[in-house]
Amino acid sequence: MDDLRNQSAFWSKLGFCYNPPRFGKDGRLIAFYDRESCIRYHRQMYDAGIRFHSSLLFSGWVADGVYDYTETDRTLEAIFSCGPDLRYLPRIKLDVPLNWGKNHPEDLLVYYDGPRDAENIRALVDTPRHDILGYDADGVFVPGFKDDRINRGGVISNQSFASEQWKRDASETLRRLIRHIEDGPWGDRIAGYHISYGICGETCMWGGFLGSCHYGDYGIRTREAFFDWGMREYGSLEALRRAWNAPDLSRGNIEPPAPDVREGFTEDPERFFRQAPEDRVCIDYEKFMNDRNADALETFGKVAKESSGGKPVGAFYGYYMNLPRSGCNGHLAYERILNSPYIDFIAAPAGYFRRGPGEPGGEQVCAQSINRKKLFLDELDNRTPLSADPIGRADTMEAAASVLWREFCKNMMYGSNFWWMDLHGGWFDSPEILNEIGRIEQIAEKIRRKTPEPVAEVLMVTDENGFYAIRPHRELHRSLLVDSPAEIRLCGTPVDHFRWHDLLEMEDLSRYRCIFFMNQFCISPEEWRKIRKKFRHDAHFCWHYAPGIRNPEFNLSNVADLCGMSLNEYELPGRELHGAGGNLPAAAVPSPEGADYPHFCIGRQPGMETLAVYDDACAAASVFHDGHWNTLIAEPVLTYPYYREIMKRAGVAFYAPENTAVYADNRFFAVFSREKMEFPLPAVVHEGDFECVSGKEVQNQYSRLKMEAQDARFFLHT
Known part of the structure; x- marks a missing residue:
């Protein structure tokens, strides 16, 4: 793990091929990279001091039961030509070839509006109704490449994550590939293996980013496996039928809950927080999907470790900070993955929101939590002025340097490592940028030699299990887990971030003066009593939206039991919040567009101080003291001046001004x-x-x- 932990890496699109593999008119695998340019980029980074490199590496799985390592070997020869002591972390996609689906239609993922029987599924394989990318697009987007295959309107996709056949065949593919590499001339220069599958190779379920009808898997193997999972969970068919409110349920007629039952936006709090009888199966379906994804990760991790002699293995995983549908995408099994002997590192792209110059940046995962037991590798997908893609791009060299330093600092503070990413080619192809990276790498070497000691007095806490308690909602998710964390980080002081479960295991939390709980919808009173004792007596707890509202059943009174302040259902009369005096800003804070989720106001009571109000003066954020200071933010749209005021009251030390x-x-x-x-x-x-x-x-x-x-x-x- 020394390479992965102590050396920054560089990643290019070397080895980037069509996935699943497609072949051109010349019979060659369609590839999206210029080999000579990629070699030049890797050599530039090598000369800048980076010895740890990564890229995609074709698995060789060209057809069902057929392997060809021609493209694989071309990539290996290219990467190892870039430096004599270069170390390599290959990213290997394990998605099925197209003809595999013809042979195993029962093992494909099927969308809600797709067929349910094997022959009709088979008939759609490799047709325009086959979503081979996992998302709607006019083909694969690569600058300079014009795809001849439109990928829109598919009703089936690639392998189901519940397919045992896929796991067997992909395991064999992985085993063969690793032996091919390890027995070759470069085996001793392989630093580990990055396992990849699903949308963009990021272990997300096909269709997980799309509209409602593409939200879930209704294929044959998933339906069967979901029934079997339910039987194991509930112990008998009678108990399962009661739990899922399905008196005629059987293995032959099971159908996972429809997309609009699982996600349909609603302003009814009980339905939004999944309290209705028909919601139990929705929660279970998401837990089942997380089990299936974790099964696949552990299966492939075990194969990779056994085949490589125990080299480090990891994957993209855990995207709940940026992915509202984390439950259905299978990205919530943190405890299982973090305690798995077969997974050593977890990776994710840097957060795609609030990441431009001047913004605080962020992650799609809980990085510090991962680093307690594994290693987090941050994919720095930050566009420089040399990128043709304007999304998130720094448009000047000065702004790009600021972003590069920020991403480096963020990872050093959190105990993570990272790779500089060049997704479309040439993002760092400038003496000025390469010089800046060289300077950063020199500082990185000095910092990594010193033992880190944390200094943050502010803690942000998130809970992956909170996703099971609510229907996925993009705007609420953005407010709670994207914009609010960004505003908290703009207060001029360092901020730590851990999960709720970490607090149960961490012994001493007395360093933190101000603690922000972001999505703690399900809180066990017993767990909270244990956690609360670990904080200092004058700690200030700040709760967002509807903390503890399921305990375990939905009840608004649970909130008052937790923080001493009551929530009331509230029909949002306007779109703005206002500061309620003191040093708080007079400028209005708008609620987000599409805020069709339940809204709440805070009941007034003696001893409560109001920080923010709605247009009609109802309380939207208030402070109360019940032995500890508690702040309740019922409408999670506050900006950094509010958060800094809360921190100031908690006695937090500031290193810099707000903003x-x-x-x-x-x-x-x-x-x-x-x-x-x-x-x-x-x-x-x-x-x-x-x-x-x-x-x-x-x-x-x-x-x-x-x-x-x-x-x-x-x-x-x-």
Whole structure:
């Protein structure tokens, strides 16, 4: 694991082929990369000091039971030509070839509006009604490539994650490939194996990002496996029928719940929080999907470890911070994966929201939680000015440098590692950018030699199990787990992030003065009593939306039992929240578009202070003291001035003004500005510290820090 833990990596699209494999008129596998350009990019990064490299590597699985390693070997020869001591982490996709579906129609994923019998499924394989990408598109998007296959309106897709046949055949594919690599000339330079399958190779279920009719798997193997799972869970057919409100249920007639039953937007709190009798099967279906995905990951991880002599194995997983449908996509089995002996690292792309210059950045996963037991590898999918894709792009070299430093600092603070990603080719093909990366890598080497000690006094807590308690809702998810965390991180102080389950295992939480609970809808009072004792007596707890509303059953009174303040159902009369006095901003905070989820207001009571109100003056955020300070945010759309005020009341130490993101530990202090500003250097910066972005040592006269908009400063402590 030393390579993976202590060396930054570089990833290019070398080896990027059509998946599932398709062949051109010349009979060759369709590939989307320029071999010579990719070799040049890898050599550039090698010269910048990066010895750990990664890319896609074709599995060789060209047809059902047929293997050809011609393309595989071309990629291996190319990557190892880039440097004599280069180490390589291949990413291997294990999705089925197209003719596999013809031979195994029972093992394919079928959408809700697709056929239910094997012959009609078989008839659609490799036709326009076969969604081979897992999402609607006018073909594979690669700059410079024009796909001749439109991929829209499919009703079947590729392998079902519940298919045992797929796991057997993919395991054989993986076993053969690893032996081919390990027995070849470069086996001792392979650092580990990155297992990949599903949408974009990210272990997400086919169709999981699409509209409602593409939300789930209604194929033959999934229906059978779901029934079998239910029998194991409930012990008898009679108990299963009661639980799923299906008196005539059998293995022959089972049908997973329809998409609109699982997701349909509703402003009825009981339905939204899945309290109705018909909601039990929806919760179970998502738990089943998570079990199936975890089964596949562990199966392939075990094969890879056994075949490679125990080399590190990992996969993309755990995207609940960016993926509202994490339950159905199978990305919630954190405890199982983090405790698996067959998985060593988890990877994910950097968060795709709030990641531009001046923003705090973020992850799609709970990185610090992963790093407690495994290693998180952050895929830095951050576009530089050389990217043709404008989404999330830094348009100037100065802005790009700020983003590069921020992503580096974020990962150093959280104990993660990362790879610089060049998705479409040439993102770093500039002496200026390569020089900046070379400077970052020199600092990284120094930082990694020191033992980190955390300093954050602010903690953000999320709970993957909260997804089972609500219907997926894009706007609420964005407010709770994307925008609110970003605003919390813009308060000028470092912020830690762990899961609820971590708090049960961590012994000492006394460092934290202000704790933000983001989506704790299901809270066991016994667990909360254990956790609460670990915090300092004057800790300030800040709860979002409807904390503990299922305990275990839905009841609004559960919220008051948890935080001392009551929630009432509320029909949103306007779209804005307003500060309720003091130092809070007078400017209105709008609710998001499409906010058709249940809304709440806070019942007024003696001793309660209101921080924010709706247009009609009903309380939307309030503070109450019941032995501990509690803040309840009923409408989760507050901005950084509100959060900074809450932190200030908790006695949090600030390193920089509001509207800045700070990453820090005992080894460094880094600050990233959204606007032009000047402020005193914080006390953690001492004379002799080195400011790495400007290349200046801190002197006595260096008492104030001047920053431009979207600027970066990184102080390395001596």
